[in-house]
Amino acid sequence: MTTRPLPTADDTRAFGEALAAELRAGDLVILTGGLGAGKTTLTQGVAAGLGVRGPITSPTFVIARIHPSLGQGPALVHADAYRLGGIAELDDLDLDTSLEDSVTVVEWGHGVADELSDDRLEIVLRADPETEVRTAQIIGHGDRWKAGVSC
Template identity: 75%
Template sequence: MAALNLPTADATRAVGAALGRVLRAGDLVLLTGDLGAGKTTLTQGLADGLGVRGPITSPTFVIARIHPSLRGGPELVHVDAYRLGGITELDDLDLDTELEEAVTVVEWGHGLAEGLADDRLELTLSADPATEARTCEVATHGARWAGVDVRALLEPKGA
């Protein structure tokens, strides 16, 4: 799949909002990318699309934050796995108890959180260090996303 071009932070938030509007309870989203690639920015948009209480900030030091819905939809569990030492520490967070009832987003989840669910989206963000421009590649896994054109759902309007 070709990468989505995200020329600004606002475009990154817009893609997140589009994603948030199609996510439902039980969905798992793994975000991968270097520091400053836009993982938290995308999650801010996703939270807007879901309609959860903010503000959305990186949970680097608290590891996980739960954002309740303002509309009666699923809550957002926002996890930053950067400081976790491995799968045992991720398991200690007991995320599987939240998975069925919430949308779970795991920053730095690649290679660590795939075992949480067979059905998941993996978004890989990269950024041009000289500009705000980012790209986002999307990989789908499992029956939930089979046959869903996620790229078309996320393509910025007017692109």
């Protein structure tokens, strides 16, 4: 587990772009954090790094969006579990059918999307209430992430 400061939205996007360089098809990233913590901003950086078709906006009302690759890399599946009642409703989205071929990012996925893969990266975004500076706590699960991330 590592913690990284993200003082600005640009820093959050840059972290997402750097993270994308470490991601490959089949990877699951779960983003946790309060409203306005930077989950979608981080995903915008991942999308830029993967080179997928955008725009990347919060999927809250559509639940999931697929962003195809503009090159040879994997597509990005961007989902939001905020309005879902649990793993059964997430299963109804059939995310596991595209999991092997895409990078999947699930906002609000803690406790819901964990069962999609034993190998997953969880990023907890927090803002200091006094300074409003954000941090990202990066937690790797499974063999794929036991060495952590280098970005």
